[in-house]
Amino acid sequence: MAASFFFLLLVLLFFISFNAQALAKKDHSLLLGLSHSRVSIPIPKNAKILTRKTSQVLDIMEPLREVRDGYLISLNIGTPPQVIQVYMDTGSDLTWVPCGNLSFDCMDCDDYRNNKLSNFSPSRSSSSYRDLCGSSFCLDIHSSDNSFDPCTVAGCSLSTLLKSTCPRPCPSFAYTYGEGGLVTGTLTRDTLRVHGTGTGNVIRDIPRFCFGCVGSTYREPIGIAGFGKGFLSLPSQLGFLHTGFSHCFLGFKYANNPNISSPLILGDDAISAQENLQFTPMLQSPMYPNYYYIGLEAISVGNSSLAQVPLSLRDFDSSGNGGFLIDSGTTYTHLPEPFYSQLLSLLQSQVTYPRATEVEERTGFDLCYRVPCPNNTLADVDFLFPSITFHFLNNVSLVLPQGNHFYAMSAPSNSSAVKCLLFQSMDDGDYGPAGVYGSFQQQNVQVVYDLQNERIGFRPMDCASAAASQGLHKK
Numbered sequence: 001m002a003a004s005f006f007f008l009l010l011v012l013l014f015f016i017s018f019n020a021q022a023l024a025k026k027d028h029s030l031l032l033g034l035s036h037s038r039v040s041i042p043i044p045k046n047a048k049i050l051t052r053k054t055s056q057v058l059d060i061m062e063p064l065r066e067v068r069d070g071y072l073i074s075l076n077i078g079t080p081p082q083v084i085q086v087y088m089d090t091g092s093d094l095t096w097v098p099c100g101n102l103s104f105d106c107m108d109c110d111d112y113r114n115n116k117l118s119n120f121s122p123s124r125s126s127s128s129y130r131d132l133c134g135s136s137f138c139l140d141i142h143s144s145d146n147s148f149d150p151c152t153v154a155g156c157s158l159s160t161l162l163k164s165t166c167p168r169p170c171p172s173f174a175y176t177y178g179e180g181g182l183v184t185g186t187l188t189r190d191t192l193r194v195h196g197t198g199t200g201n202v203i204r205d206i207p208r209f210c211f212g213c214v215g216s217t218y219r220e221p222i223g224i225a226g227f228g229k230g231f232l233s234l235p236s237q238l239g240f241l242h243t244g245f246s247h248c249f250l251g252f253k254y255a256n257n258p259n260i261s262s263p264l265i266l267g268d269d270a271i272s273a274q275e276n277l278q279f280t281p282m283l284q285s286p287m288y289p290n291y292y293y294i295g296l297e298a299i300s301v302g303n304s305s306l307a308q309v310p311l312s313l314r315d316f317d318s319s320g321n322g323g324f325l326i327d328s329g330t331t332y333t334h335l336p337e338p339f340y341s342q343l344l345s346l347l348q349s350q351v352t353y354p355r356a357t358e359v360e361e362r363t364g365f366d367l368c369y370r371v372p373c374p375n376n377t378l379a380d381v382d383f384l385f386p387s388i389t390f391h392f393l394n395n396v397s398l399v400l401p402q403g404n405h406f407y408a409m410s411a412p413s414n415s416s417a418v419k420c421l422l423f424q425s426m427d428d429g430d431y432g433p434a435g436v437y438g439s440f441q442q443q444n445v446q447v448v449y450d451l452q453n454e455r456i457g458f459r460p461m462d463c464a465s466a467a468a469s470q471g472l473h474k475k
Helices: 002-021 110-115 135-139 149-153 158-163 268-272 337-352 358-364 461-468
Strands: 062-066 072-075 082-089 096-098 105-107 173-176 182-195 203-218 223-226 246-247 264-266 278-281 296-301 324-326 333-336 369-372 389-390 396-399 406-408 416-420 423-425 436-437 445-450 455-459
Touching: 062 182, 072 223, 082 096, 135 149, 135 182, 149 158, 149 246, 246 268, 264 268, 264 461, 268 445, 278 396, 296 337, 333 337, 337 423, 358 369, 358 416, 396 455, 445 461
Parallel strands: 082 223, 096 203, 105 203, 324 436, 333 423
Antiparallel strands: 062 072, 062 264, 072 082, 072 182, 096 223, 173 182, 182 203, 246 264, 246 445, 278 455, 296 389, 333 436, 369 416, 389 396, 406 416, 445 455
């Protein structure tokens, strides 16, 4: 049986890795590190969807801390709680944490050797246990349409299959990401401790929260909290798919600063304050129904509109390809060709500073300029570039805050600095989403996921000031 299981696992790994290669997108991240593009794991047709009633769950506010390539949320898991920092990712469902102190292994993660975060140890938690093969979560992680499959792989007898009484644990899983990342581990249940909104420091324990206990990864050095709409996602398990959540990402200048964080809010409080918010409808992707798509109608540079916006950025073809994916797990915004090249041409026509072609060649970014920096300071340099405005469906116009498009590649020298456009071309715009709205362009923007009304709201905001008003600055 052991040899049979090992063979099945190898087949699964090959199959998922093959699909990941088809979706992978190249990213030339220099300062912000890797960007991620998550691959959907569909909900099984006969899976029993069990979600907590929203009325039974307190609204939640957890701090988000910025690092060089994403935003970290601290998960308090186990009895007593162990604090594990993971990426907040709207482009995937599974929540997983690195497990084991010396046993956790990450291949091709050399860039993160000096930034290793804490791992989860199931043996140190009195409430931790393996999920069973007959659970709906196990069925979901193995993407099976047959409820007997995981327990059959686990070695259950026919009689226990028919009676749904097999006590064997859920078989190990493999989960892939669009950048080629891969994690393998076991489904685990344990208590998740969350913090309520408002005064009083209200704490609530969520028993039997299901997550991946991961022992080996490829290009995924840090755990992930999946915020998609799938069965395994954190909002789904906590009962917030009928309300929503919101975040306000700090500017990159706060990256790796442990003394400042910004609020991630789940529940009614996330969607109740709608003053000055503009809402655009969510689009329902036939290919990736668990993720968040919106429709992009145009992009303006200064006072000039970019023409010939492809229909694929606001609609889907017969196979389900298309749409503009909003994804906190992808660093930079990606646009399809030739639309992306038209954006570059329009910017070039309005920016008169000399090109820094040597930086473009070294970094892989397509548009870099050498700009003046009096007194070798970057203050007010952002205002040297024209504004960029996203125009979404429902007449929603979002002017990107200054600093969300061009970024300095290094500190100023000799009264000048090089700033590059942190947009990129969509390598495979004919398959999957036509474009991706990345986290770098979401800085200093309040983003509200109103899941009840299937819409997403935007409002420019100084996220650092908002964090200070909610007591999220450490002194």
